Amino acid sequence: MPDAPRSSFVPVHVDIDWQRVRKIVSRTALLAAAIPLTAGATVMAIDKVRGQRYPLDARFPTAPPTDTTIDDTTATVYTYGADLYEAMLDAIAQARHTVFLETYIWKGDPTGERFKEAVSDAARRGVQVYVIFDGFANLVVPPSFFVFPPQVHVLRFPALRAGLLTLNLRHSGRDHRKILVVDDEVAFVGGYNIGELYATKWRDTHLRLRGPAAWELRNAFVDFWNRWRGAKHPVLQDRGAEHWQPALRAARNAPSDLVFPIRGIYLDAIDRATHHIYITQAYFIPDRDILDALLAAAARGVDVRVLVPERSNHALADWLARGRYTRLLRGGVRIMLYQGAMVHAKTATIDGRWSTVGTANIDRLSLTGNYEINLEIVDDGVATTLEDVFRMDESNSREMTYEEWAGRSPLNKVAEKILEPLEPLL
Structure with a gap:
């Protein structure tokens, strides 16, 4: 039998410059990231100029605080910051035992000063006062503003956290909550931060609970405090709920x-x-x-x-x-x-x-x-x-x-x- 025809295929050796490939890939990735980042920065810069020319300061409709009774708890809806702040400051002024205040932003302006003085006064008259604020959200506020009397227990949620660079959810979330609980009897929660701007210029909504359901917000504050407190911070007592109110419950996101x-x-x-x-x-x-x-x-x-x-x-x-x-x-x-x-x-x-x-x-x-x-x-x-x-x-x-x-x-x-x-x- 005749020999089978030999293949005419000749293997070709190709030298690949892997270092050059890596450079191209890296530059392409950087360019892909740079385009939206640059566009985002441009959008924010344009909006800043626009905001200076056309500030968001128009008058808007508001409603007076409105009460509703849910079982043994009175729920009050607030739609105007000035009304809310007066109610919060009044509650702090009447505190006999405890004040728990947690906020995302706390401006060092006249409104912020009023709240600082209110919790400081409460602590001086023997009320147990616990304060939490987010370090990152308040980087622009002078650190001296957050110097309280020694009787006030202060927890600054850290501005820089290990998971920020790696996008690790357990170690990157901010404390975006806004809570006030006084004497385990009255509690506030909603969108309002603390500051002059929010008192009259922003339309927001907050809710006050007066009665047994205040436990929902007390428990949320206590759990957060005990989770993030340092060695110098006292442990807060985790009390159970004597009154169950299924019509009104707190849902809490906890990235950790x-x-x-x-x-x-x-x-x-x-x-x-x-x-x-x-x-x-x-x-x-x-x-x-x-x-x-x-x-x-x-x-x-x-x-x-x-x-x-x-x-x-x-x-x-x-x-x-x-x-x-x-x-x-x-x-x-x-x-x-x-x-x-x-x-x-x-x-x-x-x-x-x-x-x-x-x-x-x-x-x-x-x-x-x-x-x-x-x-x-x-x-x-x-x-x-x-x-x-x-x-x-x-x-x-x-x-x-x-x-x-x-x-x-x-x-x-x-x-x-x-x-x-x-x-x-x-």
Whole structure:
């Protein structure tokens, strides 16, 4: 038999300059990261100039504090910072045993000074005072402001944490909560930080509990204090609840334990909706599950409305939020844009029965990143009050239509795509 034909294939040896390849890959990655980061910085710079020319300082409607009784607890809704601060300062002034104050931002301005003096005075007259503030959020405040009398127990949540660079959730979350509990009898929670700006210039929502349900916020403060206290800090007693109030419960996000129930209460409530969903948010960047839940509700005939600032104090958050507008508007969700001022509330009410008031925004940082607390309330009276507040805020809003949104400039559409990779940061 003849020999089989030999293959004409000749192996070719190719030298690959791996060092050059690595350089190309590295430079490409850096360029890919630099483009959205540069765009984000540009957006914020432009917005800063715009904010100086057109400040968010227009007058806006507010409502007087409104009470609702839930079992043995009185819940009061506040929509104006000056009213809230007077109630908080009055509670501190009347304290007999304990004051627990936790805040994200505490400005060193006249309003901040009033709160500092109030807790200092309480401590001097023998009240046990415990204060928590977030170090990172207050970097611009002079350190001397946070020097209290020795009787005040102060916990500064660290500004720099090990997980920030590696995006490790257990070691990177901020303390975004705002809580005041006095004598285990009266407690406050909501979106208001402490400062002059928030007293009169921002529209926000806070809730006061007077009665047994104050335990929900006391327990949240005590758990956080004991988790993060240093050796110099005393241990707070973890008391059980003598009174169970299932209609009013606190949901607490705790990144160190990878526990994030606030997202869950939103998803559960949205899935139950049959008539209407009213959401007010400062920064609305829902994840896929919440977005899908809202669209599913709208598809089954629920009146879904989301009220957000037309221009907030965080331009980048505004741009990233707009990336959801196309799907929301196409799906029948109505978007209300608050005019002339910053609306900072974190509230929702559904079907005249379920409500939430708290500190969490509907974005990644709040729902799966920061320490947050929201009250979940199943009560017709509170829901009615918050629906009235929502309609009040609607009177200072304009509705974004799909036609208007679809007609935005091509430059805006390109900018939205370029900024999209920055979403994990917010």
